[in-house]
Amino acid sequence: MKSDYIATIGLEVHVQLKTRTKMFCGCAVEYGAEPNLHVCPVCLGLPGALPVMNLEALKMTALTGLIFKCDIASICKFDRKNYFYPDMPKNYQISQYDLPLCLNGEVPLYDMAYPKDAQKNVRNPNKRVRLVRIHLEEDVAKSFHFETTSGIDFNRAGTPLMEIVSRPDIASPEEAFSYLTSLKQALIYGGVSDADMEKGQLRCDCNVSARKKDETRFGTKIELKNLNSISGVRRALAFEIDRQIEALDRGETLQQETRRWDDNLGETVLMRTKESAHDYRYFPDPDLLPVKTEAFMQEVSARLPELPWEKRERFFREYGISEYDAGVLADDLALSAYFEVAAKGARKPKAIANYVLNDLLSALGAANRTIADCPIPAEHLNELVNLVDDGKINSKQGKEVFAEMFSTGKSPELIVEEKGMKQESDLGAIELLCAEVIAANPKSVEAYKAGKAAAINFLKGQVMKLSKGKANPSLVSEMLAKLLS
Ligand code: ZN
Ligand code: MN
Secondary structure, three states: OOOOOOEEEEEEEEEEHHHHEOOOOEEEEEOOOOOOOOOOOOOOOOOOOOOOOOOHHHHHHHHHHHHHOOEOOOOOEEEEEEOOOOOOOOOOOOOOOOOOHHHHHHHHEEEHHHHHHHHHHHHHHHHHHEEEEEEEEEEEEEEEEOOOOOEOOOOOOOEEEEEEOOOOOEEOOHHHHHHHHHHHHHHHOOOOOOHHHOOOOOEEEEEEEEEEOOOOOOOOEEEEEEEEOHHHHHHHHHHHHHHHHHHHHOOOOOOOOOEEEEEOEEEEEEEEEEEOOOOOOOOOOOOOOEEEEEHHHHHHHHHHOOOOHHHHHHHHHHHHOOHHHHHHHHOOOHHHHHHHHHHOOOHHHHHHHHHHHHHHHHHHHHHHOHHOOOOOOHHHHHHHHHHHHHOOHHHHHHHHHHHHHHOOOOOOOHHHHOOOOOOOOOOOHHHHHHHHHHHHHHHHHHHHHOOOOOOHHHHHHHHHOOOOEEEEEHHHHHHHHHHHH
16 A cells, blocks of 8 residues: 555444344245245245344354444344345345444454454554444345256345444454454354354445545545455455555546455445435334343353354463463464363473464365364373473374374373383483493493583483483483483
């Protein structure tokens, strides 16, 4: 971005809630089911069908509000948003207009939520993006376009959808990336959504404008659609901001329009120009009563989980691991839970974190697995680190045992037993080994005694070799020093 311009970005994010059933009927919510399997008169929009609210969806939305420090309305209501679209046969979407469930609030942007290459120079550390509102609505059906026909799948119609609207507080594509990453993590932590953009569980529209730094009026707002990954949002915004700046530099006036992101072209493409604001003719849905939230807020408050940014802090404090490691662990709810089980009662939580972040993550990656189907139970990792720490095996053997644990799922104790790996820590046995090596290597002994301290490393190596790698290396060093003094 050219330095004499500033960008203004606001995001509207739609999030699919993880409820068992739809928003206003009892049909199941299931991703990837046979088309039109989960339908009934209500979600097909048949005349005379009456909606019944999903209480769990209301609770999840309120919980999201608590996560982002929103004000929870004491009364909210549902309205009809009227428009005509083939994937919505009622011709209106049930949404919330003037009395949404949540107002205000904020999403924290912490350094590690930024793209990796941008983490070193975050312009505005610990920035918070303010929210306008979070409301609850129903999703529409999904259309598919074939060569000569189109098909509509109503499985998604009427599923609960949360809309999170930010203020135009975002100033760069990297901040938008950080916002979405932070948002997504907190939604997963709260158990309200899996927030997988590829599955359409989190869908993002961007409003973006650019203007000269000394210009006080906002530039012309352009809307971007069809973004299906967080990195795609970053790329689309970077392209669009540059495009607008170039046009402004040429003295052009930008039109309000909607553009879509073409990931293959790496460009935004004009979809339609917006001549005037759409009139949705909102009015209260006469089939649905206003909701008093008081009745369920106590239960919702009790559900408020430890949040990613809180967990990061606690890991850093409690386990004495680096801020970076704490961040990587807390980024993934399942990984952080695994770490905590493995680190329970551990003398060296740092060693556990190293195993998890290096050995385990790369082994999982190579095997194309996730932490959810990790072959090593977390308790076993704890045992392994203790075996190394107690000097029962050395750290090189530890890596070997780890690989075996990963491929067989066996406990480290069992593997050490089977492989006859137990490290020799018996001082009598170590003394015998050292004496044998000293007797066989008079030249090195002489050199050491003449002041060449490094000669002891050769002797140590010989002892390790003689013991077939089983001698406890630090005890060997101590014993050699003692015998040669
Ligand atoms: Zn239904
Ligand atoms: Mn919406």
